[in-house]
Amino acid sequence: MGGGCAPAPEGSPEGPGASRAAGRLRQALRRSRRIEVRAEPEVPAPVPPAWSACYAPHSTIYFDQVGRARACCQNTGTLLGDVAHQSIREIWDSAEADRLRTALEGGSYDEGCEFCAWQVREGNDEIVFARGYDHLRPTDPRPRWPRRMELALTNTCNLQCAMCNGEWSSAIRSRREHLPPLPRAYDDAFFDELAEFLPHLESVQFAGGEPFLGAEPLRAMEQLAALERPPAVSIITNGTTLTPRVERLVEVLQPHLIVSIDGATTETYDAIRVGAHLPDVLAHLDRFVELVGADHVSITTCLMASNWREFHRTLGLAEARGLDVGVNVVRLPVEHSLYQLGGDELAAVVATLRATEPELTGPRLAAWTSHVDALAHRADLLQRPRPERDRYADEVPGTPVAGPSSRWAWLPFPEVATAGAADPTPAPSAGPEGHFTVDLEGTVSVQRLDPALVVDGSGLDGRSVAELMARLASAFGDPGSWHQATRRAPTDDDRFWLLLNGVEASGDHELIGSARRDGDGSLSGLALVLRPRTREASTAWT
Numbered sequence: 265m266g267g268g269c270a271p272a273p274e275g276s277p278e279g280p281g282a283s284r285a286a287g288r289l290r291q292a293l294r295r296s297r298r299i300e301v302r303a304e305p306e307v308p309a310p311v312p313p314a315w316s317a318c319y320a321p322h323s324t325i326y327f328d329q330v331g332r333a334r335a336c337c338q339n340t341g342t343l344l345g346d347v348a349h350q351s352i353r354e355i356w357d358s359a360e361a362d363r364l365r366t367a368l369e370g371g372s373y374d375e376g377c378e379f380c381a382w383q384v385r386e387g388n389d390e391i392v393f394a395r396g397y398d399h400l401r402p403t404d405p406r407p408r409w410p411r412r413m414e415l416a417l418t419n420t421c422n423l424q425c426a427m428c429n430g431e432w433s434s435a436i437r438s439r440r441e442h443l444p445p446l447p448r449a450y451d452d453a454f455f456d457e458l459a460e461f462l463p464h465l466e467s468v469q470f471a472g473g474e475p476f477l478g479a480e481p482l483r484a485m486e487q488l489a490a491l492e493r494p495p496a497v498s499i500i501t502n503g504t505t506l507t508p509r510v511e512r513l514v515e516v517l518q519p520h521l522i523v524s525i526d527g528a529t530t531e532t533y534d535a536i537r538v539g540a541h542l543p544d545v546l547a548h549l550d551r552f553v554e555l556v557g558a559d560h561v562s563i564t565t566c567l568m569a570s571n572w573r574e575f576h577r578t579l580g581l582a583e584a585r586g587l588d589v590g591v592n593v594v595r596l597p598v599e600h601s602l603y604q605l606g607g608d609e610l611a612a613v614v615a616t617l618r619a620t621e622p623e624l625t626g627p628r629l630a631a632w633t634s635h636v637d638a639l640a641h642r643a644d645l646l647q648r649p650r651p652e653r654d655r656y657a658d659e660v661p662g663t664p665v666a667g668p669s670s671r672w673a674w675l676p677f678p679e680v681a682t683a684g685a686a687d688p689t690p691a692p693s694a695g696p697e698g699h700f701t702v703d704l705e706g707t708v709s710v711q712r713l714d715p716a717l718v719v720d721g722s723g724l725d726g727r728s729v730a731e732l733m734a735r736l737a738s739a740f741g742d743p744g745s746w747h748q749a750t751r752r753a754p755t756d757d758d759r760f761w762l763l764l765n766g767v768e769a770s771g772d773h774e775l776i777g778s779a780r781r782d783g784d785g786s787l788s789g790l791a792l793v794l795r796p797r798t799r800e801a802s803t804a805w806t
């Protein structure tokens with residue numbers, strides 16, 4: 265998924281206390297301090313020169329649902345380590361972490377930071393994900409301790425949100441994807457070592473599944489609550505769960521609560537956040553405000569094809585309560601992403617948004633403006649003359665250059681099958697393979713599926729190609745980070761080749777596509793072959 269977490273909010277609250285009384289006291293103190301601060305004229309602190317394109321790997325460890333450690337939730341390319349084989353100390357001091365830090369210090373986003381590279385190229389610096397780590401810049405470029413941890417730890421979740429997937433939600437994994445539960449990755453040894461790291465942290469973020477439901481995130485919250493001087497805590501939550509235990513933890517930890525709300529009307533919200541009901545979640549939102557104060561609650565929203573018409577009203581829910589906001593940029597699944605629309609369609613969306621006069625102020629208005637501007641920039645780019653568009657698309661995987669009618673808009677790179685030769689069959693490889701065809705309606709048909717293939721192909725036959733892409737993303741990370749290493753075959757416009765940078769055991773795989781044509785040469789679909797990377801294919805088309 266192209267999103268799924270949020271960087272640390274700047275000016276995060278100070279460490280919460282270890283008891284209910286201490287929590288209340290802290291809340292009262294914070295409120296009185298806030299009044300004092302407002303009375304002082306603001307003196308901007310001098311900003312030291314930047315020495316890295318991003319400070320996430322210098323400051324943060326992100327632990328995902330299956331035990332893997334990365335610098336942040338967006339970097340799918342560099343695995344810092346895996347708790348099944350390494351301690352947290354070994355991961356933080358690893359050669360992989362050093363490589364990523366060094367690359368970013370040299371200004372390179374090449375070590376798996378494609379999401380940020382893409383956002384930088386989009387030209388709207390204000391919403392680049394990496395900027396969320398700027399305030400965590402350490403003084404020592406190789407610090408002994410991380411300043412922040414982001415904990416996903418489990419996919420336990422009660423909802424089946426339309427744009428989410430089974431990696432984040434156990435409910436989606438079992439009911440929509442019909443897959444077995446993810447194995448538990450974090451054992452007692454992990455939590456014992458975590459206890460050594462927690463006192464050194466300035467902030468901890470819980471990122472999901474649903475942190476107020478998972479046993480592991482709740483265990484880590486209890487560990488934090490037992491500390492005398494815990495770090496600032498932020499929790500991204502769907503806002504459905506407010507048990508007595510959750511109330512107690514919220515009162516003690518006084519966290520920053522980031523509540524995901526993807527629509528302003530019950531109709532839209534309930535259709536997207538399947539299993540939740542907007543009035544109930546708004547009641548919890550208001551209770552959160554009572555518990556921690558409005559300055560510790562924010563709303564985050566996925567801006568998507570299904571809810572953009574309500575964007576101003578969703579931000580209005582925050583406006584009415586004086587809350588901060590965040591906006592998740594959705595690139596996948598394709599059918600939910602505004603960034604996957606063709607130029608004309610996106611321009612029409614932008615025109616409607618621009619014609620809206622939102623009654624927003626402060627951070628809500630800033631979020632509105634920056635995200636509408638980013639969409640406008642995108643639409644403008646897609647409407648530029650063809651050669652310029654193609655050059656851009658070659659640089660930025662994920663850019664659809666085709667119009668909304670494109671049959672191949674779901675591919676994470678430009679239109680590929682427009683003309684040319686007959687169905688080329690790739691050379692056989694020794695490893696397990698998956699052979700699929702996709703018809704012009706986007707329906708997948710499974711031709712061959714070797715059992716050892718790393719991608720789960722069960723039940724795929726007859727499903728939408730979006731499902732195939734979701735499963736590839738599950739195994740190989742965000743398609744935006746795959747390499748279209750050899751562009752296109754120089755003499756054959758009908759073929760394409762994508763290198764899927766696998767992490768963990770999946771290794772490097774390649775996806776080879778070719779147009780399928782009827783006897784009269786008219787296009788009938790795509791043939792796809794997924795297999796472990798072979799030297800022949802990698803070199804033949806460069």
Ligand SMILES: C[S@@+](CC[C@H](N)C(=O)[O-])C[C@H]1O[C@@H](n2cnc3c(N)ncnc32)[C@H](O)[C@@H]1O
Binds near residue numbers: 268427565
């Ligand atoms: C995966 S959820 C986990 C936390 C919690 N369950 C929740 O919904 O807030 C974290 C954030 O990712 C967002 N999200 C879900 N699917 C997304 C997608 N396809 N692209 C970008 N963000 C997404 C959610 O809206 C939420 O704000």
Ligand code: SF4
Binds near residue numbers: 421432502
């Ligand atoms: S609440 Fe929705 S977005 Fe969050 S993890 Fe569950 S299904 Fe995904």
